[in-house]
Amino acid sequence: MYTHRIVIVDDEPSIVKMVQLVLQKEGFQHIHAAGSCAEALDTIARHEADIVLLDIMLPDGSGLELCPKIRALGNPHILFMTAKASDLDILTGFAMGGDDYITKPFNPLEIAARIKARLRRIEETGTSFPRELPPKAQASAPTIYRFGRFQLSVAAGELLVGGAAVPCPAQEFQLLLHFCKHPGIVFSKAQLYESVWGMDGLGDDNTVMVHIRRLRERIELDPSEPTHLITVRGLGYKLSKEQTGV
Incomplete structure (x- = not known):
């Protein structure tokens, strides 16, 4: 149930x-x-x-x-x-x-x-809907990923950019978390859709592209010239390995 x-x-x-x-x-x-x-x-x-x-x-x-x-x-x-x-x-x-x-x-x-x-x-x-913090997260110190100007707190379900909280819808949060867990690794659109949305799907390139664009608008100084979420032409996307702590 x-x-x-x-x-x-x-x-x-x-x-x-x-x-x-x-x-x-x-x-x-x-x-x-x-x-x-x-x-x-x-x-x-x-x-x-x-x-x-x-x-x-x-x-x-x-x-x-x-x-x-x-x-x-x-x-x-x-x-x-x-x-x-x-x-x-x-x-x-x-x-x-x-x-x-x-x-x-x-x-x-x-x-x-x-x-x-x-x-x-x-x-x-280990993330959750906003009102339902999972027991594991409550019982242990929150996992925090720090990359350049942004910080992602898994237990709190919170994205900080330049020290300020930035609203981040659940699916974008999951996508960014996936990148944070695998810095420097290139993922194709199909791999991202299957890993983050959980299903194979035809015609879902747009889903990934739009969510990437929205994440860039939240975490990049200049979304048109990203330094965190980078496009690898012909292959997909990766998160820069420039990490300031976990």
């Missing part, structure tokens, strides 16, 4: 019911639903959602516009459910704060698989 709180935001009752039934069969018990932007914000805040399945087209607005407002409430994992599958739509979703996406029509078992993959990554890395 999973104790994580899930909110499904979609105005089509048949889709909500189908996803809810599959998630319940897969062991998720705390599932709530909302059919509009206004209802979604209230439901997500009231139940302190860990995972939000967010439709883009809602009756009173856009899920894209709703995404930053959800981020203001906390740091849930946001998975867009969308019939819009163009590169521009997907990139816009990531730019607004989404962590992952799935296109309609979809198999609800894939949503369950993506959520479970996300939870496995949290367990493997």
